[in-house]
Amino acid sequence: MYRPFLILCLATVLSAAKLPGPVASAQEIIECALLAADEDRAARPELAYRFEHLYVKHQVSSGQMREERRDRYRVVPRDGEHRFELIETGGKPATKSDLAREERLRQKFRRQTRSAGDRARGRTGFEFDRELVDRYHFRLDGVRIVEGRSVWVLNFEPKSDDLPVDRRVDYALNHLTGKMYFDQEDGRPVRVEFRLASPVKVWQGLLGSVRELEGRLDFIRLEPGLWMPKSMTLSSSGRMLFESLDQQVEMTWSDFDLVE
Numbered sequence: 001m002y003r004p005f006l007i008l009c010l011a012t013v014l015s016a017a018k019l020p021g022p023v024a025s026a027q028e029i030i031e032c033a034l035l036a037a038d039e040d041r042a043a044r045p046e047l048a049y050r051f052e053h054l055y056v057k058h059q060v061s062s063g064q065m066r067e068e069r070r071d072r073y074r075v076v077p078r079d080g081e082h083r084f085e086l087i088e089t090g091g092k093p094a095t096k097s098d099l100a101r102e103e104r105l106r107q108k109f110r111r112q113t114r115s116a117g118d119r120a121r122g123r124t125g126f127e128f129d130r131e132l133v134d135r136y137h138f139r140l141d142g143v144r145i146v147e148g149r150s151v152w153v154l155n156f157e158p159k160s161d162d163l164p165v166d167r168r169v170d171y172a173l174n175h176l177t178g179k180m181y182f183d184q185e186d187g188r189p190v191r192v193e194f195r196l197a198s199p200v201k202v203w204q205g206l207l208g209s210v211r212e213l214e215g216r217l218d219f220i221r222l223e224p225g226l227w228m229p230k231s232m233t234l235s236s237s238g239r240m241l242f243e244s245l246d247q248q249v250e251m252t253w254s255d256f257d258l259v260e
Contacts, residue, residue: 001061007143019219024140024152026138026139026140026154027138029138029140029152029154029182029187030133030138030154032187033128033182033187033188033189034128034129034130034133035187036186036187036188036225037127037128037129037188039225040188040226041127041227044082046077047073047075047077047082047258048075048076048077048258049074049075049255049256049257049258049259050072050073050074050075050087050251050255050256050258050259051072051073051134051228051254051255051256051257052070052071052072052255053069053070053071053072053073053251053252053255054068054069054070054250054251054252054254055067055069055070055249055250055251055254056068056070056105056249056250056251057247057248057249057250058247058248058249058250059246059247059248066247068090069089069090070087070089071086071088071089071090071094071225072086072087072088072255073085073086073087074087074259078188084100084106085247086098086102086115095178096145102138106134128189132173133158135157135158135159135163135173135174136156136157136158136159136176137156137157137158138154138155138156138180139154139155139156140153140154140260141154141155141179143184146181146190146191147190149183149184149185149190149221150183150184150185151181151182151183151184151190151191152181152182152184153179153180154179154180154181154182155177155178155179156176156177156178156179156180157177157197158174158175158176158177158197171200171201171210172200172210172213173194175196175197175198175200176194176195176196176197176213177194177195177196178192178193178194178195179191179192179193180192183221183227185224186221186224186225186227188219188221188225188227189219189227190219191216191217191218191219192216192217193215193216194213194214194215194216195212195213195214195215196210196212196213196214199211199212199238200213208237209239210236210237210238210245211233211237212236212237212238213234213235213236213238214234214235214236215232215233215234215235216232216233217229217231218230218231218232220253220256221254222258228253228256229251229253230252230254231250231251231252231253232238232249232250232251233248233249233250233251234248234249234250235247235248235249236248236252
């Protein structure tokens with residue numbers, strides 16, 4: 001999945017990181033990671049696969065489980081983006097009722113996170129791309145070992161208190177701070193740790209407010225140049241419209257099966 005320019009980019013950064021003098025800068029690492037992400041987006045439309053997804057939601061204050069689902073999906077390229085098709089839920093074939101529920105959840109997610117332009121371009125608002133990274137300042141925090149692989153660790157924080165807001169998700173993205181971990185061999189994100197630097201009001205508090213938000217997203221390397229989400233934890237408090245955000249969500253992606 002590599003192209004020559006990506007190989008050259010990673011080789012240059014790795015060489016700089018090993019020199020006794022100047023080391024790879026945070027911006028050099030980000031630029032290589034963006035190039036790798038572009039490579040992935042160019043190749044991903046042809047990628048079809050299946051996977052299992054476990055979703056568990058707890059109420060933070062009581063620890064009581066509110067929801068648990070174990071679903072299996074088939075992902076196929078369609079109309080320039082990937083279509084997630086529910087094929088099993090709870091170990092049984094998905095019914096028409098299951099599919100209808102899935103479509104309602106998908107439409108709700110899109111309304112909450114995507115602008116009209118994002119829908120036209122197939123974006124969800126969470127892609128690792130130029131539009132996302134331009135919100136933040138990055139600072140190199142060293143090299144560590146994660147899951148047996150050598151990674152760069154970059155701290156990030158918002159560039160200003162007045163970043164553009166086009167979607168509801170931007171209210172949170174514009175106030176996130178944390179760490180990003182990038183694989184030294186592939187240049188892809190391995191882990192993202194994030195939290196709200198300050199409480200956020202959505203549309204001056206009319207739609208809701210988020211007091212706390214903290215999470216972690218990990219990725220797994222299926223083959224060189226191909227990384228997929230592995231797990232995510234997300235804890236939040238606040239409200240969105242009439243829905244409480246006092247919850248902890250745990251998601252796990254597993255049993256990936258690439259389809260030729």
